[in-house]
Amino acid sequence: MTLLLLGLAIVFEVTATVSLKISEGFSKLVPSIIVVIGYGTAFFFLAQALKRGMPVGVAYGIWSAVGVVAVATIGALFLDEHVTPVQIGGIVLVIAGVLALELGGSR
Numbered sequence: 485m486t487l488l489l490l491g492l493a494i495v496f497e498v499t500a501t502v503s504l505k506i507s508e509g510f511s512k513l514v515p516s517i518i519v520v521i522g523y524g525t526a527f528f529f530l531a532q533a534l535k536r537g538m539p540v541g542v543a544y545g546i547w548s549a550v551g552v553v554a555v556a557t558i559g560a561l562f563l564d565e566h567v568t569p570v571q572i573g574g575i576v577l578v579i580a581g582v583l584a585l586e587l588g589g590s591r
Contacts, residue, residue, distance in 0.1 A: 487538075500522025545581065
């Protein structure tokens with residue numbers, strides 16, 4: 485259940501972040517509303533995952549890694565943003581760090 489709640493938090497956070505770009509500095513109403521609702525909902529679901537016992541370091545690590553990968557991918561595919569090899573290397577390092585957190589906590 486905690487992974488489902490965290491997954492929902494990530495989906496809403498990624499949606500809000502992409503909408504932040506689309507809102508053009510909060511000058512477009514609908515994307516701006518999605519930003520506010522998305523971040524609020526994301527933090528609600530994150531809080532529920534933490535309340536049910538997910539360690540905060542693991543939750544935040546997964547949240548940030550999946551969020552970075554998702555937003556970078558969406559930016560490259562749909563927002564005409566370029567991803568350089570250095571950025572791809574950084575994404576790999578973020579994922580490796582999350583895996584280290586997760587695997588290190590299981591011992």
